Structure formats: structure tokens, C-alpha cells
Amino acid sequence: MKGSPRRWRIAALLAGTVALLAVLVVAAASAANKHSSAVSGTLTLWCTQAQFDSLKVVDPGFQKAYPNITLKYVPFQPADLYQKLQLAAAAGSGFPDAVCLEDSHMAQFVKLGVLADMTSLVKPYVGKILDYKWQQGEVNGRYYEMPWDAGPLALFYRRSVFKKAHVNPASIHTWSDFYKAGLKIKKLGVAMWIQSKAQNDARFFESLLWQQGSGYVNAKGNVTIDKDPRALAALQLMGKMWHAGIISDQPEWTDPWYKTINDGKVATLPMAVWMGTFLKSWLAPKTSGDWGVIPLPSFTPNGSHYANDGGSAISIIKGSPNSAAAWAYIQYHLGRADTQSNIYKASDIFPSLLSSWRSPYIHQPDPYYGNQKVREMFVAAAQHIPRAYVYSSDYQEMNALMSTEIQKYGLGKETAQQALSNAAKEIRSRTGRH
Amino acid sequence: MRVTAAGLRPFRAVARSVWRHRFGYLFVSPFFVLFGIFILYPIGFSLWLSFRNWSLVGPSQYVGLQNYRDLLHDDIFWQSMTNCALLFLIYVPAMTFLALVLAAILNSKYVRLQGMFRTMIFLPYVMSGTVAAAYTFQLILDQNSGYANHLLGLVGVSPVPWLNNLWWARVSVGLLVLWVWLGYNMLIMLAGLQAIPPELSEAARVDGAGPLRIFFKITIPLLRPVIVFAVTLSIIGTFSLFTEPFILTGGGPANATTTPVLQIWANTFSYLRVGYSAAMSYVFFAIIVIIAVTQYFLVSRRDTYYERRR
Numbered sequence: 046m047k048g049s050p051r052r053w054r055i056a057a058l059l060a061g062t063v064a065l066l067a068v069l070v071v072a073a074a075s076a077a078n079k080h081s082s083a084v085s086g087t088l089t090l091w092c093t094q095a096q097f098d099s100l101k102v103v104d105p106g107f108q109k110a111y112p113n114i115t116l117k118y119v120p121f122q123p124a125d126l127y128q129k130l131q132l133a134a135a136a137g138s139g140f141p142d143a144v145c146l147e148d149s150h151m152a153q154f155v156k157l158g159v160l161a162d163m164t165s166l167v168k169p170y171v172g173k174i175l176d177y178k179w180q181q182g183e184v185n186g187r188y189y190e191m192p193w194d195a196g197p198l199a200l201f202y203r204r205s206v207f208k209k210a211h212v213n214p215a216s217i218h219t220w221s222d223f224y225k226a227g228l229k230i231k232k233l234g235v236a237m238w239i240q241s242k243a244q245n246d247a248r249f250f251e252s253l254l255w256q257q258g259s260g261y262v263n264a265k266g267n268v269t270i271d272k273d274p275r276a277l278a279a280l281q282l283m284g285k286m287w288h289a290g291i292i293s294d295q296p297e298w299t300d301p302w303y304k305t306i307n308d309g310k311v312a313t314l315p316m317a318v319w320m321g322t323f324l325k326s327w328l329a330p331k332t333s334g335d336w337g338v339i340p341l342p343s344f345t346p347n348g349s350h351y352a353n354d355g356g357s358a359i360s361i362i363k364g365s366p367n368s369a370a371a372w373a374y375i376q377y378h379l380g381r382a383d384t385q386s387n388i389y390k391a392s393d394i395f396p397s398l399l400s401s402w403r404s405p406y407i408h409q410p411d412p413y414y415g416n417q418k419v420r421e422m423f424v425a426a427a428q429h430i431p432r433a434y435v436y437s438s439d440y441q442e443m444n445a446l447m448s449t450e451i452q453k454y455g456l457g458k459e460t461a462q463q464a465l466s467n468a469a470k471e472i473r474s475r476t477g478r479h
Numbered sequence: 480m481r482v483t484a485a486g487l488r489p490f491r492a493v494a495r496s497v498w499r500h501r502f503g504y505l506f507v508s509p510f511f512v513l514f515g516i517f518i519l520y521p522i523g524f525s526l527w528l529s530f531r532n533w534s535l536v537g538p539s540q541y542v543g544l545q546n547y548r549d550l551l552h553d554d555i556f557w558q559s560m561t562n563c564a565l566l567f568l569i570y571v572p573a574m575t576f577l578a579l580v581l582a583a584i585l586n587s588k589y590v591r592l593q594g595m596f597r598t599m600i601f602l603p604y605v606m607s608g609t610v611a612a613a614y615t616f617q618l619i620l621d622q623n624s625g626y627a628n629h630l631l632g633l634v635g636v637s638p639v640p641w642l643n644n645l646w647w648a649r650v651s652v653g654l655l656v657l658w659v660w661l662g663y664n665m666l667i668m669l670a671g672l673q674a675i676p677p678e679l680s681e682a683a684r685v686d687g688a689g690p691l692r693i694f695f696k697i698t699i700p701l702l703r704p705v706i707v708f709a710v711t712l713s714i715i716g717t718f719s720l721f722t723e724p725f726i727l728t729g730g731g732p733a734n735a736t737t738t739p740v741l742q743i744w745a746n747t748f749s750y751l752r753v754g755y756s757a758a759m760s761y762v763f764f765a766i767i768v769i770i771a772v773t774q775y776f777l778v779s780r781r782d783t784y785y786e787r788r789r
């Protein structure tokens with residue numbers, strides 16, 4: 046096809062303008078690093094409401110440092126956020142400038158290719174942030190995230206229930222101690238912990254895998270869950286506790302579940318640090334003072350007490366015209382000891398930035414936990430979280446398939462080994478992994 | 480190729496006719512344009528996608544019939560089809576019969592406050608609050624603290640595992656769907672009843688038939704086409720269920736209430752296997768068509784009354 050000379054001229058003019066604009070943007074971006082007031086633009090950020098509530102804690106300081114950046118927060122439900130982002134990716138437009146992603150979903154979006162390569166920006170932070178946090182956002186030495194919060198697990202327990210059952214929390218070191226305490230507490234008509242059989246979401250099972258440094262796959266990405274004795278131990282532990290009736294069978298994150306927690310009908314919550322955010326703010330504010338925290342029980346007397354559940358990061362979208370502003374925002378909110386410890390203080394979103402743990406606030410007693418210095422405990426737990434292979438680019442599907450098998454196991458339709466074998470078989474055939 | 484004058488003639492006639500009715504076509508065109516963009520194009524695009532691998536972003540690869548072959552061995556997809564068949568058997572006969580009886584009662588001239596009753600029965604459908612209703616059902620059906628088991632406990636029935644047992648979960652989804660769609664089906668039946676000339680039942684009454692006999696010998700046979708229509712809609716509706724199981728059971732326990740649409744949705748948006756989902760949609764569509772058509776030929780028969788009237 047041959048275009049008229051006139052059309053060519055217009056095209057050349059357009060290309061020239063675009064090139065000039067690009068040069069200007071790059072120049073502006075590099076200048077931005079020197080003078081904070083030079084960074085400008087409207088920064089659109091997609092996160093969940095809870096994440097915005099905690100990020101906003103340090104916004105006044107950010108606005109002072111970067112007066113020319115206008116923040117546009119767009120809150121989502123987590124599932125909606127991922128779907129919207131996928132649709133934007135498919136359409137090639139409608140993106141925000143930066144987005145909060147849970148670690149569990151990070152690898153999928155890295156694989157989709159919608160996230161900007163942040164290697165040069167975040168490289169200085171490697172070694173200053175918990176090591177395992179980089180696992181999902183790094184591929185072949187390139188980094189696509191700035192880690193934010195970690196989800197160290199611990200055992201939240203109800204002081205009054207333990208006292209009434211004459212159980213000393215300090216005596217619980219292993220899951221077998223936990224089991225024995227559960228038998229005593231069961232006599233009060235109180236459950237030790239809650240796990241639904243028919244609607245199990247596999248999250249607790251995954252925490253037990255993580256605690257043992259295991260996961261659905263191995264370091265090469267091959268499915269190992271059917272041959273891994275650690276996975277079998279995790280599932281059998283759940284089965285043993287269901288069988289003894291020390292875990293009550295109830296779906297989580299429903300009104301009846303909240304009521305059980307409020308009424309003191311459950312003695313412990315082996316959950317991540319972020320559970321504190323929910324307990325304090327809306328789930329059970331009236332139970333303040335009656336909670337305590339001890340390390341997560343281990344599988345063997347010398348075994349690991351450390352696991353992770355959840356956690357998130359912020360990524361810049363590839364091709365965002367406001368990437369300089371986005372990085373300024375991320376660096377201010379996630380990369381500074383003062384802002385990260387303030388966010389932790391205000392909202393219990395636990396920082397993975399090591400320097401933020403030096404804040405004196407970490408050593409203050411927390412009245413919600415009967416003036417226990419719980420933050421010291423979470424710091425101690427977070428340091429030892431191993432790299433594990435629970436999350437991957439196929440995590441959502443693995444989680445769904447495993448949930449189904451745990452449900453069948455819980456309802457007595459198959460054995461623990463059958464559940465793991467079936468899950469592994471389905472995962473292999475659907476994801477094409479070995 | 481040369482176009483002969485004879486070959487052009489019908490084309491010209493069509494063109495002339497279109498031009499003569501140009502304003503008519505112009506006024507109906509918005510529908511066809513939107514239909515083309517939002518219905519026809521996606522249907523064609525899905526067919527094309529069903530032969531490819533695509534993860535929503537970037538180029539797709541042609542894989543021939545691989546998606547369809549994988550689907551043959553997809554236990555969860557076939558389980559979802561079975562679930563819908565079971566669900567259909569659980570609630571559709573009950574709902575259709577109940578809708579028919581309610582419509583017949585509300586059609587009789589002896590019932591007062593007909594408008595109020597009609598509105599009340601139809602209300603769950605109009606609320607369009609399937610989401611809200613599903614959450615409410617979740618609270619009612621909770622095994623430990625739900626109202627349903629509380630009330631059953633008062634009469635000495637032990638707690639029912641509404642959402643925690645494979646079969647009860649299907650019954651629970653069926654109950655929710657029945658509650659939402661009963662009014663709609665009743666309305667269809669009511670419209671059908673009002674189209675039946677009153678002389679027929681009057682004549683039967685003169686001949687000595689009682690009300691039950693009139694209902695079974697006159698009303699139901701004459702209503703047959705309407706019932707077939709309602710059941711066909713229920714087949715399509717049951718196999719395309721999404722919101723109700725999504726919220727009430729999440730497709731569980733152990734996939735007992737998952738539906739084809741839930742699987743299509745999960746494969747598209749959670750697992751990013753868009754081509755595979757497209758193949759699933761086509762197989763799912765073909766099966767629904769086969770079931771609906773078979774049902775139509777099995778149940779409907781030549782309607783002598785209407786034919787004679789024509």
C-alpha cells in the first residue's frame with residue numbers, strides 16, 4: 046500500500062511529537078529524584094479499603110514532601126480488584142498507575158506481564174526487607190514489586206478460657222501440646238479452634254505447609270504435595286483435631302463465626318498478625334484485654350514455629366505515565382522506617398522493612414492483649430519465616446483444588462493420602478506442571 | 480465475474496424495498512447494532528477462542544481441538560453438569576406444580592385481595608436481590624445458629640447440615656432458587672390461565688364435573704404449552720445458575736453445588752484459561768440445546784383444541 050506524501054508527513058510529525066514527549070517525561074522523571082516538588086501528576090492507586098485506611102496514616106507527611114502529586118485512591122474488594130486489573134490488561138487500557146497486590150496473586154500478574162520492571166528502584170532495598178517477601182515478585186533477577194506487609198503467624202488465645210480450663214499457655218510448644226490443651230478446653234464446651242469441613246478454604250493447611258518450609262510445589266515448580274510427608278502431617282493434624290472434636294466445624298468469615306469469637310466459644314486463633322487489625326477494629330473490639338499471643342505450636346519439639354499467611358506489596362503498572370510519582374509514593378509509604386512503623390502502630394499491618402522494627406513502639410505493651418508486648422513477638426516470628434512454595438502463578442487454582450479435597454477428607458469421603466494424591470493429580474493435569 | 484442483469488434484479492428489488500422503508504430500518508437499527516456488538520460478536524469471538532490458548536493478555540496460540548479434548552476428561556466440569564441435573568430434579572417439579580396451584584387459586588373469583596397475594600409471591604423476583612437473598616439464606620441455614628435449625632429444634636428435629644452435606648447443600652440451593660423464581664413461574668401460569676375461555680369450565684360444570692376434575696381434565700391439558708414453556712425456561716435457568724451457588728455455597732462442599740457457569744467464570748478470571756472456558760461455554764450451550772429440544776418433543780404434543788380453533 047502506498048500512502049500519499051501528505052499522510053507520511055503527518056505521521057512523521059506525530060512520531061516526532063511522541064518522541065519529544067517521551068524525552069520530556071524521562072527528563073522529568075530523572076529530575077524528580079532530585080527535587081521532590083518537581084514530581085507532579087495525578088497518581089491513581091488501586092487497593093482494598095483496609096489497605097488505604099492504613100496507607101492514609103502517613104499521607105499528610107507525603108503531601109508536604111510532594112505537594113504537586115494529587116492522590117486518587119480507588120478502593121476495591123480484593124476479588125474485584127484482580128478481575129478489574131485482568132480486564133484492563135486484556136483491553137490494554139484503563140489501568141491505574143500502581144496497585145496493591147497480595148503475595149498470593151503477585152506471581153500471576155508478573156506472568157501476565159502487566160507490572161513494570163522495578164529492579165533499579167527496589168534493588169537498594171534487597172537485604173533491608175524480609176527475604177521471603179521478594180519470592181513472588183522476582184523472576185530471573187528482575188523485580189516487579191516493592192514488598193509491604195508480612196503475615197507472621199502466632200497463636201492468639203483467650204486468657205479467660207485458658208484460666209477457666211487451667212491450661213497454662215506457656216506449656217503449649219508443639220501441636221501435640223495444643224491438642225492436649227484442646228481436650229481440656231473442650232470440656233468447657235469451648236472449641237480450641239475453628240475449621241469448616243464442608244467449606245474449608247485450605248488457608249490453615251497452607252500455613253501448616255509454610256511452617257514446615259513446604260508448599261504445593263518444590264523450588265523447581267514441580268508438584269510435590271502427594272509425596273511430601275510434611276503435607277501429610279499437616280492434613281492428618283487437622284483430621285486428628287476434627288476427629289477429637291476440639292476444632293468446631295464452622296465456615297470462617299461469616300456472621301456466626303464472628304459471633305463465636307465474640308462469645309468466647311473459641312479458645313485460640315492460630316492466625317497471622319493481621320487478624321489483630323480485624324479483632325480490634327470491628328470483629329471483636331469488646332473482648333479487648335482478654336487476648337494473649339504465644340508462638341505458633343511446632344510439629345516437633347525442635348521444629349519451626351514460623352509461618353506466613355497473606356501479605357502484600359505495591360507494584361507499578363508497566364507503561365504508567367506517572368511512574369515517577371508512583372515510585373515517590375511507594376518509597377515514602379513503604380521504604381521508610383518512620384512511615385512503616387507509624388502504619389504498623391495505627392493499623393497492625395506488619396512491616397517487612399527491617400529498619401522499621403527499631404522503633405521504640407515495638408516494645409510498648411498493647412492493652413488489647415492484656416498489656417503483652419505482642420509486637421516484639423511478631424518481630425521475632427517474622428525474622429524466621431522461611432521461603433516456602435505455597436504461592437505461585439497457579440496458586441488460585443491449587444488452592445481451589447486443594448480446598449475441594451480437604452472438604453472431601455473432612456466429610457470422611459477419602460483418606461488424607463487420597464486427598465493429597467487427588468489434589469496433586471488434578472493440579473498436574475490442569476497446570477501442566479510435573 | 481460479470482453480473483448479469485437477471486442476477487441483479489432480486490438484489491435491486493431488495494435494495495428498493497430497503498430504501499422505501501429506510502426510516503423504519505433506521506428506527507430499529509440501534510437494537511441490531513447493539514445486538515451485533517454485544518451478542519453476535521462475542522459469540523463468534525468465543526468460538527474462535529475455543530480453538531486457542533489465551534491468558535487474557537498477549538497473543539493467543541492455535542491449539543486445534545485440544546481444549547475440547549481436555550474438556551472430555553475434566554471431572555469437575557462433568558460434575559457441574561450432573562449437579563445441575565440433580566438440582567433440576569430437586570426443585571423444578573416442586574416449583575412448577577406450586578406455581579400452577581398458586582396461579583389457579585389466584586385465578587379463581589372466590590379469593591379476595593388477589594392483587595396483594597400476587598405481589599407478595601412475585602416480590603422475591605422483583606427484588607432482584609438474589610445476592611441479598613443468598614446472604615440471608617446463608618444466615619437462616621447456618622447449622623449451629625441459623626433460624627431454620629432453631630425452629631426445627633422447637634419441634635424436636637435434630638439440626639440439619641443445610642450447607643455442610645453434599646445433598647443438603649443441593650437442597651438448600653434448590654430452596655433459594657425456588658423462592659426467587661416461584662413468582663415468575665406463577666405469573667406465566669396465570670397469564671396462561673386467563674387465556675383459557677371460561678365457557679369450557681362452565682360447560683364441564685354443567686356436565687357435572689367437580690373443581691378438581693376441571694383442574695386436571697380441562698385446565699392442565701389446555702395449559703400444556705405454557706407449562707412446557709415454563710419448564711424449558713427452568714432448564715436453561717438451572718444450568719446457567721451462578722449467583723445463588725456462588726454466594727450460598729461457593730460451589731461446595733466438595734464441588735457438590737458447582738455449576739458450569741461457575742466453572743467458566745473460575746477458568747476465565749481466576750485461572751486465566753480463556754480459550755478453555757470458551758470451549759466449555761460451547762459444549763455447555765450445545766448440551767442445553769439438546770436437553771431443551773428433547774424435552775420439548777417429549778412433553779409437547781399436538782394441541783387439538785388450539786388447532787381446531789385455528
